[in-house]
Amino acid sequence: MTENILQVSDLNKTFHFKTKSVKHANHAVSDVSFDIKQGEVFGLVGESGSGKSTIANLLMNLESVDSGEIIFNGQTIAGADSKNVFPYGDIQIVFQDPRSSLDPRMSIRQIIEEPLRFVSAEKRARLSGPDNILTLIRAVGLREEHLERKPHQFSGGQRQRVAIARALVTRPKLVVLDEPTSALDISVQAQVINLLKSLQQEFGLTYLFISHNMGVVKYLCDRIGVLNQGKLVEVATNDEIFNRPTHEYTKRLLSSVPTMFQER
């Protein structure tokens, strides 16, 4: 029986700001609840302002939760009862822009190794050998000699591969992918998608795939959650979302995507 690796319940996050002494509250995330089963690819789709980036930030402990709970691997990592240290290394993230998510002054090897610095001693001992790095660099389709070079010597697609290797170096249980292919060319996108798929099988990963590209989501994701202005309006399987969407917004989203395959 597949367990839930992530359980998000009634998550809320509001940003407060003032313009001309008028207070505003931006309810970035409102009562969002969803689960992710071990081994699945869960898609989160939405437009700008939908809250998908905020949810990613909350999951990665970059922002604090206002109310609600996040249970990861059986442990509460955010919310009322959370006294637990965030499981760094067990959840990793791949960002959208490969040009700025890698420190231009570091070598590829240093970039990939960095997450190992602050994980538990046991984990570090297990994963710090040169073999791990070599395995990873080859798994993402790059070569050993690339390790000593700097990011600017690589193309966008290659840099994104490095970002993926970096995310996997700690052997995470959950990988959050925030629009990982949106900044890439069509032909490169296909390569990276194939890579993500094969890595999932090779390393037994679970993905939270955030995207606004319905084509990619349709191909990769098993279950999908649709976000609209901070609220999760629909959560269903791939087949249900694309063939029998129930919520108005989902239908609107699907119909407005410019695709060459519209007339069928």
Place this chain on the structure above:
Amino acid sequence: MKAIRQLIRNPFTRGAFFSLCVIAFVGIFSPFLTPYGPTDAKPADRLLAPGHLHYFGTDELGRDIFSRIIAGTRVSVGIALIAILLSALVGTFIGSFSGFIGRWIDQVIMRSTDVLLAFPTLVLALALSAALGPSIMNAALAIAIVKLPIYMRLARTQALTVSHTLFVKAARTFGVSSNWIVRRHIVPNLLTPIIVQISLDIGDAILLIATLGFLGLGAQPPTPEWGAMISTGWNYLLDQWWYPTFTGAAIFIAVIVFNILGDGIRDLLDPKAGE
């Protein structure tokens, strides 16, 4: 390095770069280059005009001016270098932390830099130097303190930008400490403007040391320091023109060399020619 090759292309910076090499050579090997001991007084030979025995003549105590200028390189340029590097080091770290952490720490540090910046450089250097007591190390310290706010402010501004980059955000998700982020990510990425500022400031520091020396603060006799040499020397300007002139030329050349280099480095590093 590719950078040096590019510097050499421009005739101005080429000249400056070679002059810098000469100055560095002189500074490092000065004990071997002085024909006479810089502090060897020989009153019998006082105030001799430049000739083949004494290239730049002698001062009122019969010391060879040429040797004193060479020895003075270590003092005037070397100490300036130390002062600026100290200032840059401390200022960069404080400023980066300030910019990265933000909040009230940032405010406190920035207000203190405002206070320091409110004083004209020379006045502040004089005050500090006088308060600390006249000695060459105190002069270096005074200059380091005077220049500190510049580096703090520069580093802070850059740190603010770098703090918001995606790779810093990524580092946060690894659970790294703030210390690590500042050391490994922020500082290396703001080095460029700092390096430019350093090269421009060295010329200024040389002048400051000379000024302090001229006023009797800073290097004390018999240490050969260019400013101090001019201080005594200019009394003799009318009859023994060589006394302050060569020293003055040394200061002039050193400052110009560093200024041109600084400009060259800035042009080189700032608008980076595309990859």
Place this chain on the structure above:
Amino acid sequence: MSDLVLDIKDLSLSFETEGSSASILKNVELQIGPGEIVGLVGESGSGKSVTALAISKLLPTRITKFSSGSILFNGIDILLSSESEVAKLRGKRIGFVFQEPMTALNPTMTIGKQLFHVIRRHSELTKAEAIAKVRFHLEEVLIAKPEIVENQYPFQLSGGMRQRVVIAMAMAANPTLLIADEPTTALDVTVQAEILNLIAKLAKDHGTAVLLISHDLGVIAQSCSRVTVLYAGEVVESGKVSEVLRAPLHPYTQALIKSLPDIADRDRSLETIAGEFPDLRNRPEGCIYAPRCPKKFDACDVRPMLHIAKDLHSVSCWGVETVAKL
């Protein structure tokens, strides 16, 4: 045909910097008739944005070297015209919409004021008439409350609204040609469709020809009647959108479409293009796509020419039978 709005023939250009020369475009052909919406599609490095900039002489003069070809805009030879002559065309007869609206909008001026300046610059209207026209143009781009938006600053508007304003400014002088370079890439999906529809509608109402540049095949499919596919600075295929996207002839176009995940089988890997992008500093002798082409054969050592395979559908590939040489 002499009534073409844009006639690019055999255009080749390179960027020359100290020591190296990169061949950016080679023998590019592109024609746009009055009122047509033509798409230019390609990935990064294809040269599509460079082509757009070349049309109005906006490439950096110091490093750009034209080695062959011509760009005719309504019969005017752009390459032979002076900068001041071309400057008169920009904004007035050639309108621009770029990917990021904030590159065209002044953040310190209200929308109304910016639109006002554009209108005054390109017309003989009086101040009062121009002010009225501002309202008119804002309504034309379907902005709901133009009287409010007029007095707002760009930062107060959403991305979609800003792009509408940019389109209004681009169309204000009623240009003959509108160049839109990735106009919807930075926008949300639901807004994308609206903006594309808007561009098509305005083009139809005003008879404006549109060059729509995008890397997104869906965008091209929705709005364009014809499309030209660029790869590494060369035209590999060109024709009606329905033909090129539904039954592509060139292996590159075919591979591009096959690599889209939209209708791919979830249980199979996506098709990818092997090999790497060519080094433009050393443009290979033969077919530019040959190193990556699964269908390559001996003839591909020689550069193929763009030839007509079916009516109005031309392709640059030895593997496709010709109807007539272009």
